[in-house]
Amino acid sequence: xxxxxxxxLIDRAxxxxxxxxxSAVLGWKQGEFDYDITPxxxxxxxxxxxxxxxxxxxxxxxxxxxxxATKKVDGKVLVFLKPCDTYSFNQLLTEHRFDRxxxxxxxxxxxxxxxxxxxxxQSGDGIVSIACGETIQVTTLYNDAPVSxxxxxxxxxxxxxxxxxxxxxxxxxxxxxxxxxxxxxFDEVAQLEAMTPDERFAFWQEHLSRCIRCNACRDVCPxxxxxxxxxxxxxxxxxxxxxxxxxxxxxxxxxxxxxVAGRCTDCGECSRVCPQNIPLHLLNRKFIKDMNDxxxxxxxGAEVGSxxxxxxxxxDDPEAxxxxxxxx
Amino acid sequence: MxxxxxxxxxDIFAAIASSKTVYLPxxxxxxxxxxxxxxxxxxxxxxxxxxxxxxxxxFPQTEDLMAFKTEGKTIEVIDIRKESExxxxxxxxxxDVKSFDVLDRVFLSEPVDSFYASRREHGVIVSLACSRPSxxxxxxxxxxxxxxxxxxxxxWKTEDTVYFEANTAKGAALLKDIxxxxxxxxxxxxxxxxxxxxxxxxxxPLANLTTEAFGGGKTKEFFNxxxxxxxxxxxxxxxxxxxxxxxCQCYDIKEFNTGNGVVRYRCWDSxxxxxxxxxAHGNNRLTQKERFRQRFMxxxxxxxxxxxxxxxxxGCGRCLSKCPISMNIxxxxxxxxxxxx
Numbered sequence: 001x002x003x004x005x006x007x008x009l010i011d012r013a014x015x016x017x018x019x020x021x022x023s024a025v026l027g028w029k030q031g032e033f034d035y036d037i038t039p040x041x042x043x044x045x046x047x048x049x050x051x052x053x054x055x056x057x058x059x060x061x062x063x064x065x066x067x068x069a070t071k072k073v074d075g076k077v078l079v080f081l082k083p084c085d086t087y088s089f090n091q092l093l094t095e096h097r098f099d100r101x102x103x104x105x106x107x108x109x110x111x112x113x114x115x116x117x118x119x120x121x122q123s124g125d126g127i128v129s130i131a132c133g134e135t136i137q138v139t140t141l142y143n144d145a146p147v148s149x150x151x152x153x154x155x156x157x158x159x160x161x162x163x164x165x166x167x168x169x170x171x172x173x174x175x176x177x178x179x180x181x182x183x184x185x186f187d188e189v190a191q192l193e194a195m196t197p198d199e200r201f202a203f204w205q206e207h208l209s210r211c212i213r214c215n216a217c218r219d220v221c222p223x224x225x226x227x228x229x230x231x232x233x234x235x236x237x238x239x240x241x242x243x244x245x246x247x248x249x250x251x252x253x254x255x256x257x258x259x260v261a262g263r264c265t266d267c268g269e270c271s272r273v274c275p276q277n278i279p280l281h282l283l284n285r286k287f288i289k290d291m292n293d294x295x296x297x298x299x300x301g302a303e304v305g306s307x308x309x310x311x312x313x314x315x316d317d318p319e320a321x322x323x324x325x326x327x328x
Numbered sequence: 329m330x331x332x333x334x335x336x337x338x339d340i341f342a343a344i345a346s347s348k349t350v351y352l353p354x355x356x357x358x359x360x361x362x363x364x365x366x367x368x369x370x371x372x373x374x375x376x377x378x379x380x381x382x383x384x385x386x387f388p389q390t391e392d393l394m395a396f397k398t399e400g401k402t403i404e405v406i407d408i409r410k411e412s413e414x415x416x417x418x419x420x421x422x423x424d425v426k427s428f429d430v431l432d433r434v435f436l437s438e439p440v441d442s443f444y445a446s447r448r449e450h451g452v453i454v455s456l457a458c459s460r461p462s463x464x465x466x467x468x469x470x471x472x473x474x475x476x477x478x479x480x481x482x483x484w485k486t487e488d489t490v491y492f493e494a495n496t497a498k499g500a501a502l503l504k505d506i507x508x509x510x511x512x513x514x515x516x517x518x519x520x521x522x523x524x525x526x527x528x529x530x531x532x533p534l535a536n537l538t539t540e541a542f543g544g545g546k547t548k549e550f551f552n553x554x555x556x557x558x559x560x561x562x563x564x565x566x567x568x569x570x571x572x573x574x575x576c577q578c579y580d581i582k583e584f585n586t587g588n589g590v591v592r593y594r595c596w597d598s599x600x601x602x603x604x605x606x607x608a609h610g611n612n613r614l615t616q617k618e619r620f621r622q623r624f625m626x627x628x629x630x631x632x633x634x635x636x637x638x639x640x641x642x643g644c645g646r647c648l649s650k651c652p653i654s655m656n657i658x659x660x661x662x663x664x665x666x667x668x669x
Contacts, residue, residue, distance in 0.1 A: 033463050033533065036654035039562040060653065065562070117359060125376065125462045128533060141528055142460065206357065212380065212389065212571045214598075216652045219564035232603055239603070241567075241580055242390045242595035273652035275379055275568050277358035 001134055001151065003109045004174050006054040009080060012106065012174070013052070014045040016078055022104050023075030026065055028058040034130040035116045039065055041073070054080075055132040056151055059113040061269050063088035064222040070102040077103055082110040083178060084158070086169040087265035087301030088222035093169075094304050095263070097225050107170035109178060112151060112159030119154045123147040158268030158281065161185040168302055185266065189285045208250050210276040213242050217253075217270035217280050223260035257283040262291065262308030265301040293326070294318050330492045330503055331513035337490060341366045343506050344416055348452070351385065352418040353378050363417065372419065376462055377644065381574035382417050382424050383431060386447045389571075390595040393443070393581065397589040408591075409443065412450040416502065419456040422477030423467040423644035427574035428453070430631070430640045434577050452498050455479030457518075459486075459525050464645030466534035466658065472642060474529060475522040484518045491518050534643075534658060541665030544633030550625065555663045560620035562653045567598035569647040569656070570623065575640045578604070599623050624660045 009027070016022045025048060029040035035057040042048045062079050066089075069077045081089055086107060093100055119138060120127070126141035136149040163185055165178025192200055215231075218224045230236045231252065257264075257280075266288060270280040291298055295309035295317065309317075332340060344350050350366040353373040361375035363382060395406040428448075435444035455477035458465075467474050476482065480499030484491040491513060494500040503510070529535065542550075570576040580597040583590050597604055599622045602611060613619045631640035647656045 031654050032648075032658060036648065038654045038659075040558075041561060125460065126528075126532075127463045141463070141531055210356075210358065210362070212567075214566050214568040214571045215601075216564065216566040216568045219566040220652050228602075232601070234603060234606065241582075241597055241601065241603075273566075273568075275572055275650040277360060 001132060002054065002056065002111050004054070006052065008174065009054050009106075009108065010048045010052050013042070013048055013078055016104065017045055017048075021076065022078040024069065024073045025052075025078045026062045026069055027052050027080060028054060028060065033127055035114075035119070035127070041069060041077075054108075056111075056114040056136060057116065057130075057132075058082075059156060059269075059272055061085045061088055061220075061222060061267050063092055064220070064225065066092070066098045066103060067225060070098045073102075075102075079103055079105050080108050081105050081167065081170065082108060083165050083167050084110070084163070084265070084267050086167045087164070087299070088267050089169045089301070090304045091263055091265050091301035092222060092225070094301070094306065095225070104172075105170045107167035107173040109165070109175040110159075112155045112162060114149075114151055114154045115156040119149055122149050122154065156268070156272060157279075158266075158271070163266060163299075169304070186285060186289050188279075188282060189289050192282065192286070204250065207278045208253060210278060211249055211253070212276060213249075213252065214275060216273045216275065217278075218256060220269045220273045221256075221260065222265070222267060222269070223263045224256070253278075253280060253283060257287060260284065261287040262298075262310040263300050264288065265299070294323055329513050329515050329518065330507075330510035331489050332492075332506075332510045334485065334488050334490055336509065337372055338369070340490075340506050340509055341370075341372075341418070342368060343509055344502065347414070347505070349413065349415040350418060351382075351415065366418075376458070376460065376465075377421050377424070377646070379572060379646065379650065381427065381572065381644065381646065382420050383427060383574045383577075385415070385417055385451060386428070386444055387431060387435070387577060387579075387596075390593055391443060392591050392593045395589055395591045409446075412446045414450050414452070416452045416454060418454045419483070420453050420477070420479060421456060421458060421644070422472050422474045423465075423642040424574050425453060425455045425477045425479045426467070426470070426472050426642045427644070430575040430635075430638065430642070431577055433635050433638070452481070452502050453479040454481045454483055454492075454499075454502070457482065457484045457522070457525070459484075459521055461525070461529060461532060462645060462649075463533050464648040465529075465532055466537050466643035466645065468529055468532075468535065469537045469539060469643050470639055470641060475525045484521055486517055486521060489513075489517065491515070537658060537661060539628070539639055539661075542628040542632070542639070542661070543637055544629065546629045547625070547633075550629060550664055551621070553664050556617050556621045559655065559660055559663060560617040563600070563616050563620050563655060564652055565600050565602065565616050565619065566652060567596075567600050568650050568652060570598040570600060571596060572646040572650050574642060574644055574646070575627070599626070624657060624664075627657065628661070 013025045025042040027042055028037045030051045030053045031037050037057050039060045063085050123138035124140050124142050128139045131137040137146040138149055139146045161183045162181055163183045164180045166180050231239055233239050264284040268281050291309045298309050341350050345366055351363045352366055353361040354364040354370050355373045356362050360379045361373040362378050392408055395408050397404040435441040457477055458474040480496045481502055482493050492503055494503045578597045579594045581594045583592050600619050627640045632638055641657055
C-alpha cells in the first residue's frame with residue numbers, strides 16, 4: 001500500500017490553498033470504477049474533498065501538465081510528484097519548458113503502481129469496486145467475495161523495475177527520502193541484444209505491427225514537448241496520420257526514440273498508455289544503456305542543467321570505430 | 329437452431345475456410361485479443377472483445393484509392409481496386425454488430441463508397457452473444473441486446489457447445505455449408521444463458537446510464553456548456569479513443585509520391601488531432617476543448633440529428649479502458665447530461 005494517504009495530501013493541499021501559497025492543485029481525480037483515474041486541476045478545497053484520490057492506480061506523471069497549467073493559472077500550481085516524476089520535472093526544467101517559480105512541488109513516496117490488466121488477470125473482469133489498503137481488494141460481478149491481490153504481484157513493468165525511490169526535485173517532501181535503486185531494467189534490453197538480427201527484427205515487427213498510430217505515446221511523453229511535432233506538420237513532408245507501409249510503421253517509433261535519446265528519463269508513460277501493449281520503453285532503454293556503456297553512466301533528469309552525452313562533446317568520448325568494435 | 333461441440337470449432341473453421349477467408353478473435357502475445365486470419369490450429373479467444381474493432385474489415389486504417397503514373401506529358405490514372413473476396417468474421421459482439429449500422433449510414437448513403445460497399449457485400453458476420461460482460465460495457469444504454477446480437481448468423485457459446493441461428497440469407501447459406509458438422513438443437517440452453525446474462529447486465533455499474541438528455545436538436549443546449557472546459561482539461565489530444573472506436577468513421581485523403589508516380593490513399597483521421605479538417609485558413613477548431621467537444625457532440629447530438637435518432641456510440645467500452653487519461657463518453661454523458669446512471 002502507499003505510505004501516505006489521500007487525506008494527508010488533501011489536508012496539505014487545502015492548507016496551501018487557504019493560505020494563498022498556491023492557487024491550484026494538479027492531482028488525480030476519481031473515475032467511475034476506482035481505477036480509471038484522470039489528471040485534473042483542483043481549484044478549491046471542496047473540489048479536492050469531492051474527488052481527489054491517491055491510491056495504487058495513480059500512474060499519471062504530471063510533469064508535462066505543468067507546461068499548460070503554469071501558463072493558465074495565476075499564482076502557483078501545487079503538483080504532487082512521485083520519485084520517477086521528479087526526473088521528468090528536472091528534465092523539463094533543463095529544457096526551460098516551464099517556470100519553476102510558478103510551481104510548488106510536493107514529493108510523495110511511491111510503492112509502485114498497479115497495472116489494471118494484471119489485477120484483472122487475478123480478479124477476473126466485471127469490477128464493481130477496488131479498495132486499496134494493505135492489499136488490493138477487488139469486488140467483481142463474478143466472485144461472491146472480494147479477491148485479495150498483492151500490489152507486488154500486479155505492479156506496472158516500470159514499477160517492478162523501479163529505478164529510483166529518490167525524489168530529485170521538490171519544495172517539500174512528505175514521508176522519508178528513498179534511494180536510487182539497483183534495478184533490473186536493462187535485463188530485457190540485454191536479452192534483445194543477445195538475439196540475432198533476424199530474431200530482433202521479428203520481435204519488433206510483431207510488436208510494432210500492432211501500432212494504430214494513435215500518438216498516445218508521443219502525446220503523453222514528457223520529453224515530447226515540441227510546439228508542433230514534425231509528424232503533425234503538413235509542411236514537413238513527413239506528416240502522416242497512419243503508417244503508409246510496414247517500413248514507416250517502424251520508422252515512427254525509431255525516430256521518436258532517437259529524438260528523445262539523452263532526454264528520456266525512462267518514466268515509462270509511453271508503455272503505460274499504449275492501447276496495443278507495445279513495449280516502447282525498450283527502445284528508449286536501449287539508447288540509455290548504449291549511452292551508459294559508451295559515455296559513462298548518465299541519468300536524464302537526475303539534476304537540472306546537466307548536458308546529455310549526445311550533445312556534450314568531451315575529449316574522452318569514444319571514437320565511432322571503437323563503438324563499432326564493441327558491437328562485434 | 330443448430331449446434332456443435334465447442335471442441336469441434338476447428339473443423340467448422342476449416343470447412344468455412346475452404347471457400348472463404350475466416351477471421352476470428354485470437355489471443356496475441358501481448359495479452360490482447362485481435363481479429364486474426366484463421367489457420368489450422370488457431371484457437372478462438374475467450375476474451376470479451378478485441379482492442380481493434382471489426383470496423384477494420386470494412387473501413388481499414390489505410391487504403392489505396394488510385395494511382396497516377398506520369399510519362400512525359402501524359403498522366404495515366406490507374407484504378408487499383410481489387411474485387412473483394414468473400415470472407416467471414418467470427419465472434420463479433422452485439423455492440424460491434426450495431427456499429428456497422430452506424431457506418432452503413434455514412435458509407436452507403438449517396439454517393440455510395442464503392443470500396444466500403446464491396447466489402448460489406450462480401451463479408452458475412454457471425455455474431456457472438458455475451459455472457460460475461462465487463463464493468464465498461466454499456467450497450468444497453470443504446471438499446472442493444474448483448475444476449476441476442478444481430479449479424480448474418482448469431483452464435484451463443486456455452487461451456488462446451490456453440491449454437492447457431494441464421495438471420496439473413498447470407499447467414500443461412502453459411503449454415504448450409506457447415507450443415508454436416510452441426511445438428512439441430514432446441515433453444516433451451518440459449519434461453520437459459522440469456523436469462524442469466526440479463527441478470528448480470530442489470531447489475532453492471534453503467535446499467536442505468538441513459539441517452540435521455542441527448543439526441544438531435546440539442547446543439548444549442550450543450551454547445552456552450554461550461555463543463556467542456558473541465559472535461560477536456562487533461563485530454564492529451566491523441567487519437568486512441570477514435571481509433572479503437574467501432575463507429576468513428578472520419579478519414580483523410582492524401583497522396584504519396586512513390587518516386588515515379590503518385591498513390592492516392594485514405595487513412596483514418598481523428599477529430600482529436602490538431603490537423604483534422606485543416607483548411608486554407610487554418611484549423612477550424614483551435615483548442616483541444618473544441619476538438620474534444622466535437623467528438624462527443626458528433627456522437628450524441630449531430631449524428632442522431634441526421635440519422636433518425638440513431639446515436640453513433642454503441643457502448644462497447646473500448647474508450648473507457650484505453651484512454652490514457654481515462655476520460656470518456658460515459659463521464660461526458662454524466663456531466664453534461666446530468667445523468668447519474
